Amino acid sequence: xxxxxxxxxxxxxxxxxxxxxxxxxxxxxxxxxxxxxxxxxxxxxxxxxxxxxxxxxxxxxxxxxxxxxxxxxxxxxxxxxxxxxxxxxxxxxxxxxxxxxxxxxxxxxxxxxxxxx
Amino acid sequence: xxxxxxxxxxxxxxxxxxxxxxxxxxxxxxxxxxxxxxxxxxxxxxxxxxxxxxxxxxxxxxxxxxxxxxxxxxxx
Numbered sequence: 001x002x003x004x005x006x007x008x009x010x011x012x013x014x015x016x017x018x019x020x021x022x023x024x025x026x027x028x029x030x031x032x033x034x035x036x037x038x039x040x041x042x043x044x045x046x047x048x049x050x051x052x053x054x055x056x057x058x059x060x061x062x063x064x065x066x067x068x069x070x071x072x073x074x075x076x077x078x079x080x081x082x083x084x085x086x087x088x089x090x091x092x093x094x095x096x097x098x099x100x101x102x103x104x105x106x107x108x109x110x111x112x113x114x115x116x117x
Numbered sequence: 118x119x120x121x122x123x124x125x126x127x128x129x130x131x132x133x134x135x136x137x138x139x140x141x142x143x144x145x146x147x148x149x150x151x152x153x154x155x156x157x158x159x160x161x162x163x164x165x166x167x168x169x170x171x172x173x174x175x176x177x178x179x180x181x182x183x184x185x186x187x188x189x190x191x192x193x
Contacts, residue, residue: 035185071165072172072180088188089164 007064015078019108020050023065024075028052035087036075042094047111048103080106120183122150125175132174133158143187151187160192167191 015021020043026032028040028050043050055062055074062074069076069083077084079102084090093099095116103110122140129138129152136156143149152171159167167190172179179186 066180070169072177083165085165085168089168092164092189 005064005067007060008068010061011065011068012081014051014053015081018051018078019080019106020048021078022050022052022075023055023061023078024052025054025056027054032056033074035073038087039075039077039090042090042099046094046100046103046114048108079103079108120178121147125150125152125183125186128176128178129154129171129174133170137193143185148183149185150183151189153189155191155193157193159190164190 022028022039022043024031024033024036024039026036028044031037031040040052053061055065065074065076066072071083071086073086075087075090077086077090084093084099084102090099093102100110100112100114102108122142126138126140129136133154133156135158136154138155139153141151143151154171158170162170168188171188171190175183175186
């Protein structure tokens with residue numbers, strides 16, 4: 001029963017307590033997957049402070065976040081409690097400038113000089 | 118377990134019959150694909166919703182046997 005999944009409460013708590021929350025494989029310093037690494041790279045490049053959770057350390061969280069977001073893959077980025085997307089969407093939004101726009105709208109500090117290479 | 122590009126295309130077409138689909142096998146290993154999907158069904162939907170429609174079409178195989186599918190979606 002997804003509706004009563006106890007992990008959901010923890011996820012709700014995390015995504016509301018942290019303006020930018022990244023669910024990933026590994027840590028920002030040691031990402032365990034290229035897709036997670038790519039999102040970390042975008043966020044770091046933009047100078048955004050974010051909190052991350054390593055789903056490889058917690059299989060309940062790994063399954064829980066997929067059900068919560070209705071999204072089958074990791075990484076997953078949340079901004080201000082809203083699911084933004086996975087690696088493809090984050091990269092695309094960075095390229096088009098939409099990600100910066102989103103951070104601006106949500107009051108997330110970032111380096112506005114950061115541009116896609 | 119890998120999945121054939123034709124199989125991916127077939128499953129997407131089944132859910133989105135009007136879809137124009139372009140699939141690239143990125144590494145030639147049958148495990149890392151990039152798919153570009155254009156469908157009228159995407160109109161007015163967010164990117165997340167568009168991708169969720171593709172994932173739904175793939176019936177749970179994404180994230181399982183299909184490890185890496187880079188998605189770009191758009192309305193015509």
